[in-house]
Amino acid sequence: MAFALFPFFRLVHAGYVMAREGVFGLAHLPDLPPAPRIAIRMARLLERRSVRDKAADLRLSDALNRLGPSYVKLGQFLATRADVVGKEAAEELSALQDRLPPFKHEEAVAAIEEQLERRLNQAYVEFGEAIAAASIAQVHPAVIETRDGERQKVAVKVLRPGVARRFKQDLDSFYMVARLAERFLPAARRLRPVAIVDTLARSVALEMDFRLEAAALSEMHENTRNDPGFRVPQVDWLRSSKGILTMEWIAGRKLSDVTGLAQDGQDLKSLGDNVIQSFLRHTLRDGFFHADMHQGNLFAEADGTLVAVDFGITGRLSVLERRFLAEILYGFIIRNYRRVAEVHFEAGYVPADQDVDVFAQAIRAIGEPIHGQDASEISMARLLTQLFEVTELFEMRTQPQLIMLQKTMVVVEGVARTLNPHLDMWRTADPVVREWIEQHLGPAGRLRDLGAGANAIGRLATDLPLFVDRIGRMSEELERMTHKGLRFDPETAEAIGKAEARHTRSGRVALWVIAVSAAAVAWTVVF
Numbered sequence: 172m173a174f175a176l177f178p179f180f181r182l183v184h185a186g187y188v189m190a191r192e193g194v195f196g197l198a199h200l201p202d203l204p205p206a207p208r209i210a211i212r213m214a215r216l217l218e219r220r221s222v223r224d225k226a227a228d229l230r231l232s233d234a235l236n237r238l239g240p241s242y243v244k245l246g247q248f249l250a251t252r253a254d255v256v257g258k259e260a261a262e263e264l265s266a267l268q269d270r271l272p273p274f275k276h277e278e279a280v281a282a283i284e285e286q287l288e289r290r291l292n293q294a295y296v297e298f299g300e301a302i303a304a305a306s307i308a309q310v311h312p313a314v315i316e317t318r319d320g321e322r323q324k325v326a327v328k329v330l331r332p333g334v335a336r337r338f339k340q341d342l343d344s345f346y347m348v349a350r351l352a353e354r355f356l357p358a359a360r361r362l363r364p365v366a367i368v369d370t371l372a373r374s375v376a377l378e379m380d381f382r383l384e385a386a387a388l389s390e391m392h393e394n395t396r397n398d399p400g401f402r403v404p405q406v407d408w409l410r411s412s413k414g415i416l417t418m419e420w421i422a423g424r425k426l427s428d429v430t431g432l433a434q435d436g437q438d439l440k441s442l443g444d445n446v447i448q449s450f451l452r453h454t455l456r457d458g459f460f461h462a463d464m465h466q467g468n469l470f471a472e473a474d475g476t477l478v479a480v481d482f483g484i485t486g487r488l489s490v491l492e493r494r495f496l497a498e499i500l501y502g503f504i505i506r507n508y509r510r511v512a513e514v515h516f517e518a519g520y521v522p523a524d525q526d527v528d529v530f531a532q533a534i535r536a537i538g539e540p541i542h543g544q545d546a547s548e549i550s551m552a553r554l555l556t557q558l559f560e561v562t563e564l565f566e567m568r569t570q571p572q573l574i575m576l577q578k579t580m581v582v583v584e585g586v587a588r589t590l591n592p593h594l595d596m597w598r599t600a601d602p603v604v605r606e607w608i609e610q611h612l613g614p615a616g617r618l619r620d621l622g623a624g625a626n627a628i629g630r631l632a633t634d635l636p637l638f639v640d641r642i643g644r645m646s647e648e649l650e651r652m653t654h655k656g657l658r659f660d661p662e663t664a665e666a667i668g669k670a671e672a673r674h675t676r677s678g679r680v681a682l683w684v685i686a687v688s689a690a691a692v693a694w695t696v697v698f
């Protein structure tokens with residue numbers, strides 16, 4: 172019995188800590204029914220005096236850090252779910268600083284010896300104090316001796332001892348709240364709280380297994396081995412396990428230190444371009460991207476090479492998802508808001524009983540203001556954010572990978588703009604767009620793309636000969652349109668619109684191909 176009540180006691184404790192840190196003071200009381208309103212007023216009596224002057228995000232962040240790793244992860248996870256916690260809370264949670272005190276050096280050594288099954292000095296010739304500590308792990312500098320007898324500096328990421336057990340216990344409490352909410356709060360049922368906790372449980376389980384992070388590093392290394400100016404640290408598989416990750420030490424400067432970068436003589440503008448272009452290549456070309464690309468996880472080496480660390484969270488986009496996004500952005504460019512609305516229905520993301528015209532009207536409200544702006548002022552991250560806010564109103568089923576992309580886009584664009592406040596997304600994206608066009612529409616890419624297209628659009632399979640016939644012309648069309656860089660302006664809209672109309676007459680497949688291809692171009696330009 173006492174055991175069964177354990178999650179309940181943990182929740183009471185969590186409520187107490189939140190009350191002390193002033194989290195309940197952030198609730199907007201007039202929106203709440205009487206019972207919770209009274210409960211919150213009572214909880215606020217426990218508030219520490221010193222928290223009254225604290226900013227909202229700091230109160231939340233301090234409370235979650237005090238409650239430990241599981242709550243920090245829950246906070247970070249809910250930051251990506253504005254549909255659940257509301258836009259403001261999601262923004263506050265996005266600013267959550269993951270700062271936990273480091274655990275003891277001896278504990279790190281014990282974990283390494285147990286997991287690598289050898290003495291510390293057999294694995295590393297030197298092993299230093301932790302240089303960074305976060306909710307799940309901390310990182311130590313160390314030195315290894317390679318097979319050739321050379322000394323090489325490495326970074327050793329050690330999982331926080333007991334974090335898996337602690338997380339499991341806290342999950343029991345989260346499940347308890349989710350089940351109660353699903354049972355007694357009809358409004359919460361639609362958000363499927365139990366499924367949310369399931370997703371959190373899965374994603375943290377993956378993040379706590381460093382073999383997966385090592386595999387992500389290795390996959391990214393393979394994908395980017397020929398890319399200019401971008402790399403990831405090499406994994407030392409012999410000194411890695413589920414809770415230990417040993418990798419090459421990165422000696423560069425973090426992108427968070429903009430003053431330092433300028434003093435180093437770095438070209439901040441080209442560094443900003445590099446951030447955007449690298450992210451676009453990973454997303455568009457590989458469909459595999461770093462989903463936690465904040466400035467603390469990016470380093471610039473002396474020659475301007477960008478190095479990304481911390482691959483605990485990554486995102487994947489299928490060919491179809493990439494094309495879905497492409498079509499949407501294409502629709503925005505040519506101001507065909509009805510088409511933007513339709514693709515949501517065609518993809519099955521929005522329930523069929525929603526009204527496509529009203530949906531198109533809501534999308535127009537996002538698109539029209541953009542057409543009046545200068546290209547350098549348009550934030551694609553913001554466009555996507557607004558779009559997803561609208562789609563929520565039309566009960567679009569949550570697409571976790573797309574939301575992850577949009578959230579990462581916000582961060583990536585923010586990092587690039589910190590380095591170069593005058594960043595022009597369009598110009599920056601242009602070379603990556605070209606590369607993508609060549610790969611998908613050039614001679615080498617045609618056959619492969621045809622295969623992917625055939626799988627993806629089975630409904631059009633019978634029209635494939637037509638598809639083959641048209642694709643060459645489309646390639647030229649796109650090349651012409653993007654020759655001077657695709658622009659988000661009336662001229663471009665008109666040019667693509669005309670091309671679309673011409674090909675509509677020539678058949679549906681041609682239209683589809685132009686739409687998707689141009690949209691893909693547009694999408695890449697934008698990102």
Ligand SMILES: Nc1ncnc2c1ncn2[C@@H]1O[C@H](COP(=O)(O)OP(=O)(O)OP(=O)(O)O)[C@@H](O)[C@H]1O
Nearest residue numbers: 269303305308310326404418419420421467480481
């Ligand atoms: N290969 C490396 N070389 C040098 N420093 C590194 C390396 N890997 C990680 N670090 C340092 O350790 C810090 C924490 O690493 P990492 O981000 O992987 O851990 P984390 O526990 O996932 O932290 P968080 O999620 O808060 O970013 C990094 O911000 C960086 O300062």
